[in-house]
Amino acid sequence: MKSTISSRSIQILFSITFFLLNFTVSAQEEAPKTGANAQEIADKLANPVASLISVPLQNNLNYGIGPYNGSKYVINVQPVIPFKLSENLNLITRYILPVVDQRDITGENTHQFGLSDATVTAFFAPKSKGLIYGFGPAFLVPTATDKFLGTEKFGVGPSALVMHQGKGLSVGFIANQIWSVAGDEDRADFNQFYTQIFVSHSYKSGASLGVNAEITQNWEGKTTMITINPSVGGVTKVGKQMVQFAIMPLIPVVGPSESKPDWGLRAVLAFVFPES
Numbered sequence: 001m002k003s004t005i006s007s008r009s010i011q012i013l014f015s016i017t018f019f020l021l022n023f024t025v026s027a028q029e030e031a032p033k034t035g036a037n038a039q040e041i042a043d044k045l046a047n048p049v050a051s052l053i054s055v056p057l058q059n060n061l062n063y064g065i066g067p068y069n070g071s072k073y074v075i076n077v078q079p080v081i082p083f084k085l086s087e088n089l090n091l092i093t094r095y096i097l098p099v100v101d102q103r104d105i106t107g108e109n110t111h112q113f114g115l116s117d118a119t120v121t122a123f124f125a126p127k128s129k130g131l132i133y134g135f136g137p138a139f140l141v142p143t144a145t146d147k148f149l150g151t152e153k154f155g156v157g158p159s160a161l162v163m164h165q166g167k168g169l170s171v172g173f174i175a176n177q178i179w180s181v182a183g184d185e186d187r188a189d190f191n192q193f194y195t196q197i198f199v200s201h202s203y204k205s206g207a208s209l210g211v212n213a214e215i216t217q218n219w220e221g222k223t224t225m226i227t228i229n230p231s232v233g234g235v236t237k238v239g240k241q242m243v244q245f246a247i248m249p250l251i252p253v254v255g256p257s258e259s260k261p262d263w264g265l266r267a268v269l270a271f272v273f274p275e276s
Contacts, residue, residue, distance in 0.1 A: 134160070246266075
């Protein structure tokens, strides 16, 4: 029996997608309303260690997962909060808290809903021009509300970012390696490497085009997952609130049969708080 994701999850994701599509079309037309700094904001948002407060809501839908044709809908709440340590050094903290709704992943006619494990990253980012870099710790925090949605492990490891950015062009990668150091001894150890390689181009209106590759290597499970994600997005205002939006298909290239989806879709809405 093939599974279908809950109609509520589909309605939420596609409502957001249609909203973002409408804004994508209007972004070029509304450049004066977003201000002359729309491209500057788009470039800062493309830089993971920019000194800019933002609260992205990343919606992910994946379908056709594993032997039961399972489906998974994930909302990642991803606030980014910078701290100024000195004139030449910032600390950029990034938080990812996933809310998961999945069906037929752990077995036929099964359903789990709740929080998954959180990831917290802190980048020490020296001020620089041209070549931008940052480094620091990454933490896996066992916040899952269901044993099937998390690892029940606490993990830690290094993270790094290297990128080049010119006006309108951003190219680089972000990566982390996390090992479990505490938690339920009956659960498998966590040993995972993640990297995202990205390139994007922004325009004066705040619109942007890009593509990224996400690679996850599970050393403990000896599996590799690779997806290619082209994107279109933009920066504009909703009332007085500056927002960024993006939509992208998630194209699985490599992955184990038990977890590789047939297709996926991502829609992102980020609330942006530029410096006044």
